Amino acid sequence: MKSCLVVDDSKVIRRVARRILEELDFSIEEAVDGKDALGACERMSPDVVLLDWNMPVMDGLEFLKQIRGRSDLRQPVIVFCTTENDMNHIRLAMEAGADEYIMKPFDREIIEAKFAQVGLM
């Protein structure tokens, strides 16, 4: 079973994502912001991170930059999942080392398609 860390400051989104990903046979951990997510990565080394952009404390892009700089950690696949749905944000994310990018709103089909894209299914 693959593990997914769901990072979003919205409890509702985390719950929706959890339900979809559990159906797709992932084990789920949750984090509420980038800093929390870094801690979770150190602890559990997830296979994939589903990552929101706008969050308090540390946003998704900052988390992405930090984790990609951590040679001591096993690097997860990182899939952004955000309401930032313009080309500029997509470029910034991909240049910083994201693997895929989901524009909210998302549903099971989109998650499945995008996860398949990066070889997770």
Add this chain to the structure above:
Amino acid sequence: MKPQDFDFLSSLLRRRSGLTLNPDKVYLLESRLTPLARRSGMESLDGLIAELRKSASEQLMRDVTEAMTTNESFFFRDRTPFDLFRDQVLPMLRQRRAATKKVRIWCAACSTGQEPYSLAFVLKQQEAQWRDWKFEIIGTDIARPVLQKAKEGIYSQFEVQRGLPIQLLMKHFKQEGDVWRLSEDIRKMVTFREFNLLDNFAALGKFDVIYCRNVLIYFDQSTKSNVLERMRKILPDDGALFLGAAETVLGITDKFRPVRGQRGMYLPSDADQNLMAPAS
């Protein structure tokens, strides 16, 4: 709906598009034709049926036929058919068409265009290797509204997230408000035209590769065999046919055979068994 109305509509649809409806699909007629009835200024589906019986208006019969098509599609649908195109079909064509350097590909029920455009993306990625070759990708469908959309190459946020890698979105699409427009250089690689699979294929010419995916499922057995057997006639012995994941030739025609280990791909039965490299 009265049984005689169901019979009337289902025989109209079968005749015009091959669509085969069982009586358990009454709800489908009602849910898709009621909005059409309203749009055409009639109060109910009964009104539409009465008008059809009375006037046999060509326009209205077309509208009914189009309204009953299922147009769902997405980029790189099922993936394998596009991987096989890149890994098996293209290398084979490079050898077998070295003399003419011409390749014709037909997406026989292309709906809103994602299938032919997915093939165009694959070719675009290999552009440098095919410099002096001429590829023709032709997308056809019976329904005009989907063809219109295909030509425009405008897709919703939802549509560009189903099967399209983000790198291709970045490379080949431009955001216009809520929608995404496919770039001109990809759009011009595909020609779209209206075509009914029940009609004679002669006007289309010959093809090297045919994608006929997720349309035969709507036809009855004899229409399926008929379409496939006519497709065989416009494919050379070293051509390839792709069907949808839920479709097969088995029990339908012996003109094509599946290729072991390569889902969705079919070759002419009488073709050289070694044309395609074994799957790696």
